[in-house]
Structure formats: structure tokens, C-alpha cells
Amino acid sequence: MKKTRAVITGVHGWVPDYILTNRELETMVDTNDEWIVTRTGIKERRILKGENKGTSIIGINAIKGLLKKTNTDPEDIDLIICATVTPDMPFPATANIIADGVGATKSYSFDISAACSGFLYALTIGSQFIETGMHKKVIIVGADKMSSIIDYQDRATCIIFGDGGGAVLLEPTTEEVGVMDSLLHSDGSGAPYLHMKAGGSRKPATTETIANREHYAFQEGSSVFKFAVTNMAEVSANIMMKNNLTASEVAWLVPHQANKRIIDATANRMGIGPDKVMLNIEKYGNTTAGTLPLCLWDYESQLKKGDNIILAAFGGGFTWGSVYLKWGYDPK
Numbered sequence: 001m002k003k004t005r006a007v008i009t010g011v012h013g014w015v016p017d018y019i020l021t022n023r024e025l026e027t028m029v030d031t032n033d034e035w036i037v038t039r040t041g042i043k044e045r046r047i048l049k050g051e052n053k054g055t056s057i058i059g060i061n062a063i064k065g066l067l068k069k070t071n072t073d074p075e076d077i078d079l080i081i082c083a084t085v086t087p088d089m090p091f092p093a094t095a096n097i098i099a100d101g102v103g104a105t106k107s108y109s110f111d112i113s114a115a116c117s118g119f120l121y122a123l124t125i126g127s128q129f130i131e132t133g134m135h136k137k138v139i140i141v142g143a144d145k146m147s148s149i150i151d152y153q154d155r156a157t158c159i160i161f162g163d164g165g166g167a168v169l170l171e172p173t174t175e176e177v178g179v180m181d182s183l184l185h186s187d188g189s190g191a192p193y194l195h196m197k198a199g200g201s202r203k204p205a206t207t208e209t210i211a212n213r214e215h216y217a218f219q220e221g222s223s224v225f226k227f228a229v230t231n232m233a234e235v236s237a238n239i240m241m242k243n244n245l246t247a248s249e250v251a252w253l254v255p256h257q258a259n260k261r262i263i264d265a266t267a268n269r270m271g272i273g274p275d276k277v278m279l280n281i282e283k284y285g286n287t288t289a290g291t292l293p294l295c296l297w298d299y300e301s302q303l304k305k306g307d308n309i310i311l312a313a314f315g316g317g318f319t320w321g322s323v324y325l326k327w328g329y330d331p332k
């Protein structure tokens, strides 16, 4: 009997309208467009403005678009997994709010917290439910409203992050396409380099934590940069080796969009030219769990059935990983 795999049968993204440019950041912190572009590759990022608007808005809009373009009835969805580090609230899960918002009344849903690798973790988990035959339609959404945890007085972090996300639909197939392999890693000893100090059970919110600006993402940029370059490059090379893939057989690298220099180092290690690397960091910045589905969405019209695609990410935790998939459909 042929193996059942999970294949992506549709992708859709969503970003808010407001564009925060490098020029506007120059008026907020001591930075400049040239520094940001040369050190990161980012020119602008999107910001979700307005009261009472959380990450669920991003997920709901992405999934509504996905359901429409794949002609899917929300009541046919079995499971929604949302990867995010900026949930609407500590509980309930943002995935629950998203499922309600899109009318997925027969599905259950939960969140995954794996920072920038969240989409890869969620994609791997969701695929298992399809491969085992337990579910027929699973939606994986990666979304973050990073502006809700960014200190716009801290030039080391506020220039990098943005808001946005995307969603994919997973369905079963017995063809030689879909999620082929996955390598996931985590190392909690990396927590000191990238974390949010307060607001969790270890240090609940107090007037003091607010005064100390401890409810924002803290990052020791250059340390994270070194770990990211080494691990994202290595895990991408490893998944190629494990699956006997040569550089010429890889159609696309889909890298987490944290820093153009990390992306270049990963592509170099894989022996892949820039024409095969998905890149949209210049317009969205780092949307954490949102970057990978946003890339797939932007490049969807260029993807062909059977394309070998390597997704790779590194982020807070530390978490990092790579997923190898064969694309499931030609441009529609």
C-alpha cells in the first residue's frame, strides 16, 4: 500500500495595511535607513494598529482567504494549529479564537509556542494527523503581532520585527508529494539571549515590571546571530544530506526572514544561488511564526508540482529546524 502523506493544497497570507518604514523609525530611535538595510535587509514592516486587535485578526484573515481560494467549507476543517508567541491572551489559545472567527465549528484547535520555528513545529505536528489517517483537513497558521511586545525605544529590536502571518491547508495524498521529512531541535539554555522577562508565571506583571520595560522582547542580537547562522545552515544541510538531495535538485529554500545575512549564510552552506531563495524580508521584516507561510504565499505563483522545497528557521528557545517538502500543485 502506498504511504499517505500530508500535502499543502493551498496557502494564503495576510498583513496589516500600516507600513512602518525605516524613515519613520529614524524619527523614533537613533538609527538610519542605511544601517538597517545593510545589517538586516529590511526596508519596511507592517503594523497592526487599533484597539483590541490581536494576532487572531491576522490568523482569521489568512484562513478566510485560504478557505475561499481552496473552496473549502470551514465545517470540514478537522484541526487548526496556530504557531505564535504573541497570543491574543495567555488563555484561551489564539487558535480557539481563530477557529471561532472562521466558522470552523467542527474543528478543535491549539497553539504552539516555538517562536520563529513555530510554523515548522506546527507543520510537522499537523502532518502526523494526516499521515496516520486521523484527519483529512488540517490548517496550520503561523502569525505574530510582534509590535505588541516590541519596545519602540530599543533600536536593537524595534527595527527588525513586524506583524503578519499566513496559513496552509494540509490534506492527504498518496502521490510522491507533500511533507517528506522534518528535523526539529530545541535548546532551552538559549533562553537568556532571547526572551520576554515578565508577564509569565515566573514574574507576573507588576507596576515595577512595567516601569522596567520588562514586557518587551529582549534580544542579545549578536549572540543570537551567531547561533542562528550556525544552526540554520547546519540543519538545512543535514536535511539535504539525509534525503540525498543535491543543491541542483533543490528548487527553493524558504528561510525564516530574520536577517538577510543569516539567509545568505544558509544558502551558501547549501550551495544554493540567490535565485532559489525566497526573500520578502525587505517589505515585512521578521514576523516570527509568520515569515515562512508569508514567503510561500508571495512565491506561490512560481511553484510547480514536485518542486523540492527546504524550509528552515531559527528562533527563541532556542528552537530551530528544517522541513523538506515536495510542492503539491502547479500555479492555478
Ligand code: UT7
Binding pocket: 030, 031, 032, 035, 036, 039, 040, 116, 155, 156, 159, 160, 220, 221, 222, 223, 224, 225, 228, 257, 258, 259, 262, 286, 288, 314, 315, 316
Ligand atoms: O528571529 C529570531 C532570531 N533572531 C535573529 O535571528 C536575529 C539575529 N541578530 C541580528 O539579526 C543582528 O544581531 C541585529 C540586526 C539584531 C544587530 O546587528 P549586529 O550586526 O549584530 O549589530 P550589533 O548588535 O553587534 O551592534 C553593532 C553596533 C553597536 O554599536 P557599537 O557598540 O559598535 O558602537 C550597536 O549599538 O550597531 C549598533 N546598533 C545600531 N546602530 C544603528 C544596534 N542597533 C542599531 C540600529 N541602528 N538600529
